[in-house]
Amino acid sequence: MKDTVSLVGAYYSGKSVLVTGATGFMGKVLIEKFLHSCHDVKAIYVCVRPKAGHSIQTRIENMLKCKVRNSKMGRNR
Numbered sequence: 001m002k003d004t005v006s007l008v009g010a011y012y013s014g015k016s017v018l019v020t021g022a023t024g025f026m027g028k029v030l031i032e033k034f035l036h037s038c039h040d041v042k043a044i045y046v047c048v049r050p051k052a053g054h055s056i057q058t059r060i061e062n063m064l065k066c067k068v069r070n071s072k073m074g075r076n077r
Contacts, residue, residue, distance in 0.1 A: 022046035
């Protein structure tokens with residue numbers, strides 16, 4: 001598994017990534033994995049839209065407050 005992480009990190013080294021659905025659970029997990037495993041990624045761009053009476057700014061603030069690592073899935077690496 002460590003070799004796979006190294007290969008993924010090497011692939012994304014110096015590259016920019018676009019994440020859609022970043023405020024959803026899987027989007028949060030994906031971003032956390034990029035930040036944890038791909039230290040040399042150039043940039044992570046996220047697409048966020050207003051939804052259910054919440055502004056884009058509110059949704060981004062809520063996303064940044066969320067700690068995916070505290071979830072059961074985030075602990076099982």
